[in-house]
Amino acid sequence: MGKTFAEKVLGKSAGESVSAGQVVIVEPHFCMSHDNAAPISKTFKKIGVSKVWKPDHLVFILDHAVPAPTDKHAENHMQIRAFVKEQGIKHFYDVTSKGGVCHQIMCEEGFALPGLVMVGSDSHTCTYGALGAFSTGIGRSEMAGAWATGQIWFRVPESLKINVTGKFKKGVSAKDLILKIIGDIKADGADYMSVEFHGPAIEAMSIAERMTLCNMGIEMGAKNAVCPPDKKVLDFIGPIAKTDAWEALWADDDAVYAQVLNYDLGDLEPCVAKPHTVDNYAPVSEVKGTQIHQAFLGSCTNARIEDLREAAAVLNGKEVAVRTIVIPASWSVYRQAMKEGLFDVFLDAGCVIGNPGCGPCMGNHEGILAPGETCISTANRNFKGRMGNKESNIFLASPMTVAASALKGEISDPREVL
Amino acid sequence: MKITGKVWKYGDDVNTDVIFPGKYTYTVSDPAEMGQYALEDLDQDFTKNAKPGDIIVGGKNWGCGSSREQAVTCIKMRGIGAIIAKGFARIYYRNALNEGLPIVVSAEAVDALEKGQEVTIDFDKSEIVTPKGTFSFPPYPDFVKGLIEDGGLIPHVKKSLGL
Numbered sequence: 001m002g003k004t005f006a007e008k009v010l011g012k013s014a015g016e017s018v019s020a021g022q023v024v025i026v027e028p029h030f031c032m033s034h035d036n037a038a039p040i041s042k043t044f045k046k047i048g049v050s051k052v053w054k055p056d057h058l059v060f061i062l063d064h065a066v067p068a069p070t071d072k073h074a075e076n077h078m079q080i081r082a083f084v085k086e087q088g089i090k091h092f093y094d095v096t097s098k099g100g101v102c103h104q105i106m107c108e109e110g111f112a113l114p115g116l117v118m119v120g121s122d123s124h125t126c127t128y129g130a131l132g133a134f135s136t137g138i139g140r141s142e143m144a145g146a147w148a149t150g151q152i153w154f155r156v157p158e159s160l161k162i163n164v165t166g167k168f169k170k171g172v173s174a175k176d177l178i179l180k181i182i183g184d185i186k187a188d189g190a191d192y193m194s195v196e197f198h199g200p201a202i203e204a205m206s207i208a209e210r211m212t213l214c215n216m217g218i219e220m221g222a223k224n225a226v227c228p229p230d231k232k233v234l235d236f237i238g239p240i241a242k243t244d245a246w247e248a249l250w251a252d253d254d255a256v257y258a259q260v261l262n263y264d265l266g267d268l269e270p271c272v273a274k275p276h277t278v279d280n281y282a283p284v285s286e287v288k289g290t291q292i293h294q295a296f297l298g299s300c301t302n303a304r305i306e307d308l309r310e311a312a313a314v315l316n317g318k319e320v321a322v323r324t325i326v327i328p329a330s331w332s333v334y335r336q337a338m339k340e341g342l343f344d345v346f347l348d349a350g351c352v353i354g355n356p357g358c359g360p361c362m363g364n365h366e367g368i369l370a371p372g373e374t375c376i377s378t379a380n381r382n383f384k385g386r387m388g389n390k391e392s393n394i395f396l397a398s399p400m401t402v403a404a405s406a407l408k409g410e411i412s413d414p415r416e417v418l
Numbered sequence: 419m420k421i422t423g424k425v426w427k428y429g430d431d432v433n434t435d436v437i438f439p440g441k442y443t444y445t446v447s448d449p450a451e452m453g454q455y456a457l458e459d460l461d462q463d464f465t466k467n468a469k470p471g472d473i474i475v476g477g478k479n480w481g482c483g484s485s486r487e488q489a490v491t492c493i494k495m496r497g498i499g500a501i502i503a504k505g506f507a508r509i510y511y512r513n514a515l516n517e518g519l520p521i522v523v524s525a526e527a528v529d530a531l532e533k534g535q536e537v538t539i540d541f542d543k544s545e546i547v548t549p550k551g552t553f554s555f556p557p558y559p560d561f562v563k564g565l566i567e568d569g570g571l572i573p574h575v576k577k578s579l580g581l
Binding site: 036073122137141277363364385388 | 482485579
């Protein structure tokens with residue numbers, strides 16, 4: 001009987017052959033924290049250990065509110081800088097032009113690697129599965145414990161296999177696929193499971209598209225989500241890998257799955273997640289004409305250069321009808337977008353371009369909504385109050401749908417503008 | 419151990435953003451202060467009127483969404499005795515165990531209970547006593563029992579390191 005991806009990676013890390021349901025204790029290779037490294041450092045101090053287990057295995061990336069919008073945020077960042085100095089942590093991405101959204105940096109900078117067990121004190125840590133890592137989000141106490149001991153327990157998860165075939169039609173993208181899957185199996189459809197994406201359509205996808213899929217694994221309850229570590233992944237990590245401890249591991253053909261789903265990209269159409277849950281799927285045709293007050297193109301889900309190009313293709317030579325906030329996922333994406341002339345397209349269209357970071361995604365700054373307002377967003381969550389005001393509405397959609405909607409000031413079908 | 423309290427009842431997929439809004443994640447850092455914001459975007463009645471010892475009853479997938487541990491801390495600091503749900507999202511489940519907040523899975527008890535009723539959780543017998551009957555719940559897996567007995571993850575880690 002073959003093994004799933006999760007069984008192989010956790011088994012390798014635990015040094016034994018393991019199966020779903022078993023509990024293992026493993027050493028995570030990289031531990032990522034963002035602005036919450038400050039409260040975690042306080043919890044760490046309570047344990048009574050003076051030094052973290054391996055300073056080179058900790059990665060800190062400031063992104064949640066950068067540059068600091070309030071004195072409390074500033075103090076939080078200050079505490080992190082002091083801890084970085086005290087512990088000799090070299091992988092620290094401060095508020096500089098080397099940084100960006102934590103999950104983007106983890107992938108761009110060669111931390112996310114095939115076959116590594118990785119944890120992050122952020123639920124979207126599952127993004128690194130796009131590069132073949134077993135990565136998952138944990139809480140603050142657990143991260144403090146991992147810093148002190150270098151160990152974490154996992155129950156080896158059952159796995160959900162999603163086979164994807166076919167080709168996207170015009171105006172449809174990876175975001176539409178993942179919103180459709182979550183709409184089908186719901187917010188708890190993959191609870192506690194490892195989600196594996198298989199099939200020729202996944203192999204045809206770019207790393208950016210795979211990141212969009214894996215990023216939203218948590219929105220169906222998954223422990224982790226992963227794509228095959230194929231040649232595209234190996235070519236991507238080759239020049240940037242931060243360690244040679246990685247290994248391209250993948251599920252056996254005869255692995256046992258709790259569930260198998262099949263999708264054909266040709267069946268998909270542009271869609272949204274309606275307020276206030278990510279599984280509240282609707283094709284754009286159903287909500288077309290809904291008035292919006294803001295459009296947000298950003299976040300760890302959809303702010304890579306490929307996403308900005310898709311949005312720019314829709315906006316090119318036109319003007320937006322509502323305030324439109326563009327926040328590239330990292331400063332290298334920012335620079336690339338500038339080089340390619342995408343900023344001219346956005347600025348000519350009337351968009352506002354923010355500095356890389358999480359921006360308004362979780363209600364910290366740079367685009368908070370007023371009561372009664374509606375935003376269409378490329379981010380990953382539309383929960384009540386998510387963007388700072390519980391009387392506002394958020395629709396989630398692809399970069400193309402967000403751009404098309406920005407042009408009209410109402411939810412619009414990108415196929416009509418492309 | 420037995421806990422008795424008044425029920426606050428909610429539906430499925432209650433997410434951590436409505437339990438502890440994101441806008442407070444870096445402006446409210448004192449755990450004691452977090453309690454006053456508990457469930458602010460879900461139920462203002464709870465936020466204003468919940469009393470220590472009350473018990474939260476939720477549907478499936480309680481605590482989905484963000485990994486923010488404050489979504490457990492705020493409920494614990496509010497003095498809530500326990501959460502009974504049809505199921506918990508995985509990060510919330512771990513965070514609750516790590517913070518020493520008792521959580522219990524029982525779909526039958528959730529269906530039997532209504533807001534304002536009194537419920538008793540008997541951890542020694544693994545039973546929930548409701549006005550509509552008594553329901554058993556699965557005991558914690560062995561590997562997390564030690565964690566609970568030590569009072570949460572941090573005391574557990576300290577003990578394992580001999581500190």
